[in-house]
Amino acid sequence: MCDYTLYAALIPALGILIIGLMAGFVGTFAFLKKQTMLGDTIAHAALPGICGAFLFTNNGSSMVLIFGGFIAGLCAVALVTILQHYTHIGSDAILGTILSVFFGLGLVLLTHIQKLPIAAQAVLNKFLFGSAATLLYEDLLLLTIVGCIVCVTLFCIWHPLVIVLFDQRYAHTIGMPVWVILTLFYILLVLVIVAGLYAVGVVLMSSLLVAPAVAARALTRSVQHMAFCAAAWGACAGMLGMLWSLSAAHLPTGPAIVIVATGGTLLVLAAGLARRSVA
Amino acid sequence: MNNTPAITVQHLTVLYGATPVLDDISVAIPGGVICAIIGPNGAGKSTFMNALVGLVKPLSGVITIGGLPAPQGRSQVAYVPQRSSVDWHFPISVYDVVMMGRYPAHGFWGRVTKKDHRIVKEALQMVGMLPYAQALIGELSGGQQQRVFLARALAQERPILMLDEPYTGLDAVTESIYTTVLQALRTQGCTILLVHHDLAAVASYADWAILLRTKLIASGPCGQVTTEPHLIDAYGRPVLGARGMANV
Numbered sequence: 001m002c003d004y005t006l007y008a009a010l011i012p013a014l015g016i017l018i019i020g021l022m023a024g025f026v027g028t029f030a031f032l033k034k035q036t037m038l039g040d041t042i043a044h045a046a047l048p049g050i051c052g053a054f055l056f057t058n059n060g061s062s063m064v065l066i067f068g069g070f071i072a073g074l075c076a077v078a079l080v081t082i083l084q085h086y087t088h089i090g091s092d093a094i095l096g097t098i099l100s101v102f103f104g105l106g107l108v109l110l111t112h113i114q115k116l117p118i119a120a121q122a123v124l125n126k127f128l129f130g131s132a133a134t135l136l137y138e139d140l141l142l143l144t145i146v147g148c149i150v151c152v153t154l155f156c157i158w159h160p161l162v163i164v165l166f167d168q169r170y171a172h173t174i175g176m177p178v179w180v181i182l183t184l185f186y187i188l189l190v191l192v193i194v195a196g197l198y199a200v201g202v203v204l205m206s207s208l209l210v211a212p213a214v215a216a217r218a219l220t221r222s223v224q225h226m227a228f229c230a231a232a233w234g235a236c237a238g239m240l241g242m243l244w245s246l247s248a249a250h251l252p253t254g255p256a257i258v259i260v261a262t263g264g265t266l267l268v269l270a271a272g273l274a275r276r277s278v279a
Numbered sequence: 280m281n282n283t284p285a286i287t288v289q290h291l292t293v294l295y296g297a298t299p300v301l302d303d304i305s306v307a308i309p310g311g312v313i314c315a316i317i318g319p320n321g322a323g324k325s326t327f328m329n330a331l332v333g334l335v336k337p338l339s340g341v342i343t344i345g346g347l348p349a350p351q352g353r354s355q356v357a358y359v360p361q362r363s364s365v366d367w368h369f370p371i372s373v374y375d376v377v378m379m380g381r382y383p384a385h386g387f388w389g390r391v392t393k394k395d396h397r398i399v400k401e402a403l404q405m406v407g408m409l410p411y412a413q414a415l416i417g418e419l420s421g422g423q424q425q426r427v428f429l430a431r432a433l434a435q436e437r438p439i440l441m442l443d444e445p446y447t448g449l450d451a452v453t454e455s456i457y458t459t460v461l462q463a464l465r466t467q468g469c470t471i472l473l474v475h476h477d478l479a480a481v482a483s484y485a486d487w488a489i490l491l492r493t494k495l496i497a498s499g500p501c502g503q504v505t506t507e508p509h510l511i512d513a514y515g516r517p518v519l520g521a522r523g524m525a526n527v
Contacts (some may be wrong), residue, residue: 032369156388163379166369173332173358174383174435221415222370 009246012199015135016238016257018147019196020208024234025154026192027209028216028227029185032165036213037092038080040206041099042193045076047106047202050127051113060120062139065127066194073190076102081186103202130201130254132242139198146195150188157181162223199238201254208234211261215268237261283346285310285439285470286331291340293326299493300326304340306489306498310438313461313471315485315501317478319514322491324474325361328443331472332358344439354383357432359442362425367417373427374412377402380434402433405463406456422453429460440464442473446480458484481505 030039046069053068054060076098083094113121126134135143154161160181164171171178196205216230241257248256284307293301301323308314316324329335331342333353344352357380380402381395403409406426416424425445432440445457461471461484475481481488481501488504490496490513497509507517 032366159382159388162371163382165366166371166376167360167365167379169334169360170358170379170431172334173353173356173360175353217370220370222372222375226370 011137011140012132012135012242012246013239015140015143016132016199016242016253017235018140018143019192019199020212020234020236020238020257021231022147022150022192022234023196023205023208023238024212024216024229024231025227026150026188027213027234028223028230029154029161029165030189030209031213031217032223033185035189036206036210037095038077039189039193039209041080041095041102042073042076042190043197043202043205044099044106045102046070046073046194046197047127048072048102048109049075049106050197051106051109051124054113054121054124055109058118058120060123062136062198063142065123066142066198069127069194069197070190072102073194074187077186077190106202126201127197128201128203129252130197130199130204130257132199132238132253132257133246135199143195146191150192153184153188157184161185199242199253200257201252204254204258207258208238208261211258211265212237215265218268218272233264234261237264283310284308284343285312285345286472287341287343288331289341291327291330291342292338293323293330293335294338295326301330301337301491302494304491304495306495308470308472308487308489308498310470311465311468312487313465313473313485314487314489315481316472316474316489316491317476317481317505317513318491318496322513323493324491325443327489327491328441328472328474332356332441355437356439356441357435357437359425359428359432359440359445361443362421362447365416365424365428367424369416371416372412373403373408373414373416373419374399376416376427377430377434380431383435398434398436399430402430403427405433405460406430407452420450421448422450425449426453426456429457433460433464438469440469440471442471444474444476446473446475446477478505478510 030036049068049070049072050065052072053064057064080094080098083089084091110124113124160176163176164178164181168178193205196208200208212230212234215233216226220226220229237260238257241260242253244260245251245253245256286308289305291301291304292299304327316327318324326335330337333349342349345355377399378391378395381391381398385392385395400409403412406429408423408426408430411419411423416427419427446454449457465471482505485501487499488501489498490504490509492513496513497504511517
């Protein structure tokens with residue numbers, strides 16, 4: 001019995017650890033690209049994909065739903081990129097519009113599914129605010145695979161990505177495939193966000209990308225240190241938030257993780273301000 | 280100066296929307312010169328350089344760099360962009376910015392060698408920024424930042440150097456370092472192209488000039504280009520006079 005309880009607690013803990021690590025790593029680059037709002041748009045835009053995948057397959061397995069969210073997230077990024085490239089509309093307006101349209105569509109589909117006599121539909125509600133405690137062994141396996149893909153790809157494109165984010169014009173002039181590198185980065189961003197949705201939820205997933213990166217930026221002086229610091233803080237905040245969520249009745253995991261991550265980040269920023277005012 | 284053109288441009292036309300920014304430009308720039316691209320605001324100076332380095336896609340025209348068509352020839356060019364194109368709050372050290380100049384040589388997945396470190400240090404030494412190697416790029420003054428970008432271009436070890444408005448907003452020390460380094464590179468046989476606003480200063484540092492106003496007004500040795508009739512064609516009025524007057 002004791003072993004079973006330990007096993008049941010270990011799976012969500014490892015799952016949230018992987019999500020926090022990935023969010024910290026990829027969130028660092030999203031922060032440096034000044035694209036943190038894009039993360040919010042992707043997270044919200046995944047909802048119609050998740051609902052669509054459920055409707056299409058009548059299957060509530062996380063693999064199917066995450067794949068649906070991944071496709072919808074990619075569509076949202078493609079739309080944002082096309083509109084930014086071919087129109088003179090500001091980025092904030094584009095991101096806000098895409099987020100609202102996709103999330104609205106997702107809520108319509110979710111409402112429709114809730115009226116259907118299918119027992120498996122209950123799983124969809126967990127994508128709104130997250131439920132790390134109900135992560136299964138299969139989910140952990142999926143998160144591990146996604147985590148490996150994200151880390152290996154990120155390490156492969158690390159130097160080119162840093163150059164592109166710092167000085168895109170220079171990257172063009174030395175013949176770097178800027179478009180390919182940015183596309184790979186956006187795919188990783190969508191992958192990380194969608195993989196974290198089940199545990200953190202569409203509403204708050206972007207906070208887990210941003211908060212660790214903001215804290216790490218205040219504490220470090222290089223991209224490498226920033227990424228590792230953000231990954232460490234993302235993982236710690238995830239674990240602490242999950243423990244808080246497990247210990248309090250009816251507290252969804254997503255808000256608990258985000259409050260811990262953001263609270264810690266605000267403390268770091270406040271300490272930095274206090275140190276500067278003393279100096 | 281040598282007689283073989285380092286860069287040739289034939290019938291180059293660039294549009295922004297439906298508006299021509301460069302209209303049928305044909306020039307040949309000899310090797311081993313400092314060539315200033317001059318003209319009034321909106322004349323297409325930066326666009327001309329952007330077309331050479333591949334940042335702007337021309338509507339038509341043929342560009343040859345070092346005897347090769349532009350896509351291949353660009354591997355011989357080091358480029359120093361305008362200040363505005365860079366994220367100055369990026370957490371990166373001066374040393375790492377200059378090291379970016381070495382990636383084309385050893386590939387993005389290759390290891391940084393001792394030779395790379397030596398070249399980076401030499402480049403920083405040349406522009407007087409070695410003591411600031413570990414400083415963050417955002418902690419430097421504007422002039423120091425410009426020197427770091429010159430060092431990055433030097434670290435590329437390319438025979439052709441292109442600089443987009445390098446003298447804009449420079450302090451006296453940085454301007455002096457820029458001039459010294461560019462003269463030294465010319466002596467070594469490098470070809471240098473730079474976009475500049477200050478007409479009065481052009482003759483003091485450039486051997487060659489290209490005067491633009493959407494169309495080519497004149498190109499050739501500096502003294503033959505910055506004549507009053509050509510400048511009136513470009514600017515609509517006489518502009519030569521005291522240094523600094525010509526920022527029109």
